[in-house]
Amino acid sequence: MRVDLHCHSTASDGTDTPAELVRNAAAAGLDVVALTDHDTTRGYGEAMAALPAGLTLVTGAELSCRIDGVSLHMLAYLFDPEEPELLAERELVRDDRVPRARGMVARLQELGVPVTWEQVARIAGDGSVGRPHVATALVELGVVASVDDAFTGDWLADGGRAYVEKHETDPFEAIRLVKGAGGVTVFAHPGASKRGRTVPESAIAEMAAAGLDGIEVDHMDHDADTRVRLRGLAADLGLLVTGSSDYHGSRKTVALGEYTTDPEVYGEITRRATGAFPVPGTGGI
Ligand SMILES: [Zn+2]
Ligand SMILES: [Zn+2]
Secondary structure: OOEEOOEOOOOOOOOOOHHHHHHHHHHOOOOEEEEOOEOOOOOHHHHHHOOOOOOEEEEEEEEEEEEOOEEEEEEEEOOOOOOHHHHHHHHHHHOOHHHHHHHHHHHHHHOOOOOOHHHHHHHHOOOOOOHHHHHHHHHHOOOOOOHHHHOOOOOOOOOOOOOOOOOOEOHHHHHHHHHHOOOEEEEOOOOOHHHOOOOOHHHHHHHHHOOOOEEEEEOOOOOHHHHHHHHHHHHHHOOEEEEOOOEEOEOOOOOOOOOOOOHHHHHHHHHHOOOOOOEEOOOOO
16 A cells, blocks of 8 residues: 655646646555645645545645744644634735735834834735835835835845744644644654754654644655654654655656555554545546
C-alpha cells in the first residue's frame, strides 16, 4: 500500500488540476493521496469527482503559520472543511488586506499621524486596499512628499515603524483550530533549512504537548542526517512520522509517491480524525 500525504494542485501553487492530480496519483501506483493545497480546500470537489477506482483521497490543507518570526507549514488532515473558526482563519490568511491596512493605520495613529481608515478606504475606492493606499494617505497629509518616501523604515517599508506583517497563523492556534474541526496535524518539512530559519526542537516539543500529531520526516528538503535527527525527536515526543512528495506538478522535480508514509501511520491518522473520512475512488468522470 503506497500512501503520499502531501500534494498541491492548481487550487494553490501546483500545476496539475485537482482532477489531473488524482489521475496522475493513480497512474503513479498510489493507493492513497492527500490533497493539501495552501490554506484552501477548494480543490476537494473536483478531486472527488475525478477520483479513479482503487485510489483513496485524504482531504487536507497546508496551513501557513509563523512563530517568533519564523514561517512554517502545518499539514492538516481530515478536518471538517465547513467548521467556521478554521474556515475563517484560512480566509484571513488568504486575504488579510483589510485587517492589515487597518493595522497600519492604527500604528500610524500611534505615531501621531492623523490618518483615518475612512481616508484610506476612500483612496482605495473599488480597488483592494493595500500599502500603496496607506502611502497615498501619508502624501495627502503632507507627512511625506511622495509614495516612494512612504516606503522607508520610518513608515511602511518591510519592518518599518508602521509596517504590519502578512497574517499567518500561530501554530498553537492552528493545532487548536484543526483539532476543533476534527482534524489531525502534521508539521510539514520541519528541518527544511534551505527555506530559511527553522523552528527549534524546543518549540516542536511544546507543539507536541499542545496536541500536534506528527512531523513530516521523509521529504526532499531533508538530508539523511536531518531525517535521522527528526525520527529521534518524533520517538522522544511520541509523534507520528510521515513521508510525502510535496508534489507541485511541473513546478518541482519531485515525483508523486517519491516519498511515502507507512500504512500503519496512515491508519492511525484516519483513526484520530473525526472531521472527515478518506474518500474511496469510484471511477471518476
Ligand atoms: Zn510547505
Ligand atoms: Zn507543500
